Amino acid sequence: MWKWLHPYANPEVSYHFTGRLLPWFSALAAILLSIGLVWALLFAPADYQQGDSFRIFYIHVPAASLSMGIYFGMAIAALCSLVWQLKLADASAAAMAPVGAVFTAIALLTGSAWGKPMWGTWWIWDARLTSELILLFLYLGVIALHSAFEDKNLAGKAAGILTLVGSINLPIIKYSVEWWNTLHQGSTVSKLGKPSMSLDMLWPFLFCFLGFAMLVAVIVCYRFRNEILARNSIRPWVRELVSARATHK
Template structure:
């Protein structure tokens, strides 16, 4: 049933696939973000309690969702790499970790900027904020382990184990507002059933969410291709690519 996936265990095949997908992801993200952000920032109605300050929601919430989604994806990839010894798993987790760390930092920064006018403080050791901060440290730990050993296989295994162990923090982040009494508001767009938002606010949010998701996919493809090249630098196909690029530069 999974035979169609087998060719993509080959680094060259996966490198070429990522190269084909990257322009599509880039184009989709540009269109969705342009429409979504203009709609959200200029045309969506102001919140009846928070006024225009709520508009940071259109960046904060997608960043928070992607920070958790990327870590979960990284943990799943790391698990498959450890169980089935997939060599490309290490390259994938190495590509995902810095992007996830950036989105986590964006979620923390925008959350603090949103919390100041709403809560009267930039930071409080709230369950949601604290667990999100721990997520950032987990990302940084995975990045550090990937660069801590000269042996890439050993580095990938150590980083993969941390990613798998740390995934327990993701449901803690999501359910923290239900398990503990926190300042952070409850689920608005991710709860089961109908979202607690007016359609004219919800639709631009969806456009921004998918726009950021496709942008993330484009960056992941770019970083994945870089990781594959770095880990296969001595392979003939990589040398052929380098020679082709050199000839192309000389022709210009």
């Protein structure tokens, strides 16, 4: 049933396959993002409470949900690599970690830039921002562990275990932070949590979300191909490719 998947466990096949996918992803990302961002900035109506600062959410929300999604993807890749000993799954997890960290950072920065006019301060211990911050720590831990090992295969395995432990912990952390937040909620937090969205706000959201998702796909593909090359540097197919592409001899 899953036989058709088997060739993709071969690094060479995956390398060329992702290479073929890249232009499509890039085109989709460019189209969706330009439509979505122009729509979000120019044509979407302003929120009746928050005015035009609501437009930050067209980046913040996709970045926040993608940051969680990428961690989930890393956890799946780590599980695959632990269960089936797939080295490519390790490579894909390694490719995803920095992208996830950057998206988490974007979610944090945009959240705080939205919070400054709304809350009057750059940082508030809001449940969503706090769990994003902890997610950033988890990402940084995975990246740091990855770079601490010399041997990339070992690094992948160790980071995979950490990712799995983190993915079990992440929902617990998220809910405990939410609970903690409701417990300590002061009077300073205004009730500007989740605005109800009308349809003409939802469409640009969808475009932005899909556009960012495609952008993630593009960057992960690039990094995945880099990881494959770096891990298979002694294979003949890599050697051939290198002699064709190297800039200076």
